[in-house]
Amino acid sequence: MNIFFYHRLESLNFLDSEDFEFADHLIQDRRNIDSGDFILTEGGTQRRIQFVLDGWAIRHKSSVDGDRQILNFVLPGDVIGLFSPIYKQSEHSVEAITSMTLGSFPADRLLEVFRDVPRLALTLSWVAGQDERILEEQIVRIGRRRATKRMAHLLVELHRRLRRCGYTREDACHLPLNQLLLSDSLGLSHVHAHRVFRELEKDALIKRESGSIILLDLRLLAELADFDAGYLEPGPHGPAVRALNN
Amino acid sequence: MNIFFYHRLESLNFLDSEDFEFADHLIQDRRNIDSGDFILTEGGTQRRIQFVLDGWAIRHKSSVDGDRQILNFVLPGDVIGLFSPIYKQSEHSVEAITSMTLGSFPADRLLEVFRDVPRLALTLSWVAGQDERILEEQIVRIGRRRATKRMAHLLVELHRRLRRCGYTREDACHLPLNQLLLSDSLGLSHVHAHRVFRELEKDALIKRESGSIILLDLRLLAELADFDAGYLEPGPHGPAVRALNN
DNA sequence: CGTATATTTGAAAGCTGTCAACACTTGTGG
């Protein structure tokens, strides 16, 4: 099993070795894709449930005017469309923004997982559910914060999410982002995102290096953003897990 | 079973009479609450999975500055926290904005439902998943639309969602909303929400009547908002259902 | 009837978007 995905599952701290083994067997298929490739298209359907083993993607919708809104970033350890089989079609696209490695299993095996390996099913549901919480925070970010705080808040969130799957050390942090991606995520124009970006850069909170962004001072960024990490829980609730073991 | 909730389940068009019977037994508990009561509090936990049989609520988070962002409106037929048992605590509050009737069942029976009544489990997951799609559209609304379109778009969405559970006729539509709720949902200041509101009122698209909002011309509103209803699917995907019957 | 909540208004400040043009980087093919 891929190391990052393993870390993510392991960080939840309640799967046993059998569960891991099952997961390892279940997610056999591997494929590599390039930056810019679409994993899923608005209006399309999905026959396999996919897992990000490595690389970044964005989940986005495009509006009538042609500009897009990024809903969320898809990181190593994330699930893509766990419950997608019950929907007629996807309402968003998923597009790789780095080269990626994906694992997957056929969507019609999902029921089997729920029936036979409930702890794993719960874990996967939990991972998928995290996604909804991140969407909620994205709404607060866009709806109630000014541009500068918005950007700082997003950057800190991404760092925390990376750290969770063993991807980055405490201090420095490289994000494969550019200003366009930031503006499309934050609901800002490209020009204004650039202005805000320069401001953070001027204050030595971030810098750029060969096409990626480096977070220089996470403490200050988090402070600037009033970052409250509550919505990024480390794992499922203990009692729920114990209930499963009865 | 309550008529609106029944409508919602029935509109999915694939539960059989046994499933309905099970659902009816499962969701025995009933309670009425008043406008302003909290169904769930930020930081609290939830031991029962709750269903809106009648009335409206809002799901919201408050930011450090004290102002709140409404994430979504909770309408008849909606589920509150289907997967909540796997989380340590709630990251948002749910607050009634009208008097309400709620049904519920103990959270620890959820696994039983997944094991024994998979079609019902699927239906409930589908209803809960709809919520995520609505959140996504909320992100696009706030991130990529101007104030006027934002408001029009939200109003049309609410109408469509009400229609889906048999709550309103094709033409007119009463929404138990005020300008504060609209501004808190749309990420606007109260003052600006008011200006936009008056504009829609002036154009005879909406009007007020004893504390609620009436949508006067849904076609024009939808047109003004570039409303695309794709994200509000009527029910789960056929093939997924058939797979369950094997 | 009094208090709290919601609506209303105007003016001013400030944030953000748009426009338009230019520089820079990256990747591709010759």
Added chain:
DNA sequence: CCACAAGTGTTGACAGCTTTCAAATATACG
């Protein structure tokens, strides 16, 4: 290796949208 194209970053000016402030009015509620 160079030239070109495409994408990304940069800048200033300006318009326009939105917030904030502050105060008055209206409405709902006990």
